[in-house]
Amino acid sequence: MIRIVVLAMPGGLASSLAITLDTLQTANAFSRQSGKREAFEVRTFEVTRTTTCRFREGDVVIVPGLGTTTQAELVACLVGPMGQRAVKLVRAARAAGAIVVASCASTFILAEAGLLKGRRATTTWWLAPVFRQSYPDVELVTEQIVVADWPVATAGAAMAQMDLMLAVIAKFAGVRISQACARYLLLDHRSSQAPYMAITFLAGQDGRIARAESWLRKNIDRKVTMDDLAAAAGLSPRTFARRLKAVCDLSPVRFAQRIRAEVATMLRQTTSLSVDEISRRVGYAEPSTLRRLLRRDAHPM
Incomplete structure (x- = not known):
């Protein structure tokens, strides 16, 4: 025993x-x-x-x-x-x-x-x-x-x-x-834990990171680079990446992916949009790309 x-x-x-x-x-x-x-x-x-x-x-x-x-x-x-x-x-x-x-x-x-x-x-x-x-x-x-x-x-x-x-x-x-x-x-x-992490909560601890998050959500259907996110935050790319890691423990790529996955899951749960349409709305031309991302982070789709 x-x-x-x-x-x-x-x-x-x-x-x-x-x-x-x-x-x-x-x-x-x-x-x-x-x-x-x-x-x-x-x-x-x-x-x-x-x-x-x-x-x-x-x-x-x-x-x-x-x-x-x-x-x-x-x-x-x-x-x-x-x-x-x-x-x-x-x-x-x-x-x-x-x-x-x-x-x-x-x-x-x-x-x-x-x-x-x-x-x-x-x-x-x-x-x-x-x-x-x-x-x-x-x-x-x-x-x-x-x-x-x-x-x-x-x-x-x-x-x-x-x-x-x-x-x-x-x-x-x-x-x-x-x-x-x-x-x-x-x-x-x-x-x-990925599906439960509230990016807005984490980003809100740094005003510059919060600005980048808000900008990304407004431009969620676009292809976005790290330079775009850094510019939205008013920081150099290197400083943005460092502060993002400190606040959210994410790289810029994962930061964008997590927000896109979160928005896609919300659309799937609250609308009757097809997976193809949801993919386009969150910036992915190919639905398979979104599906792979959601499977990795265990979001239902």
Whole structure:
């Protein structure tokens, strides 16, 4: 039996904690139904100034998502006593041989503890630029919902906790149990955060990038170059590319593709236009080009 240690942060997302406990309980139920013993022994600890845990090799330590909604809140959490205690706990867990996983802004706790150094990881899309700047020694894969670089694993924005738990269950209880949990709880298979990333939200953090985004949406049916976008932002191409990467964690090409895909998906869902017409309206002469883009980013079309 695998011992699961859930570290519940004060003010953390109740939904993330509930998802963790519910999916593990469901996995145990399916294990019993298959004639086996329960796969997981689950213990939950609220992180306080004095929280201590004795970790052992083979434990799985789970940090559900934080409830932070701004960068300032996240920083305050990380430097505060509870954040520092959580950092010490996950560092001690890993030193003892435990596996450590986290989702959403809690991935910053793992990074602060040094557990992601030299590893692949993901985080919540809206904090990805902050993460990349703060932890340059981590290979950030923003668009993936779950990145399992065992003995650590990370997941994206808040509800990616569901996907993270399915990955944990698959590794330690088997793929069949994980698939049964997904069907029972109506959890769709998802691999990318891309369809959920709000480019307008990210671009709005830099007035010049927001100007380029607004211009592109007004000229969505045109063929657009990086020079065009830079001119709309009032920046040199090099400066535009650098600021876009810092704010949106995207190259100019991906920036334009993501906005075109977003508009195309909206038109598909809200109009009766054909795919050919939608393709023309978002600047693609060939519908096959748009279809490939949407398949890559997992947008329905």
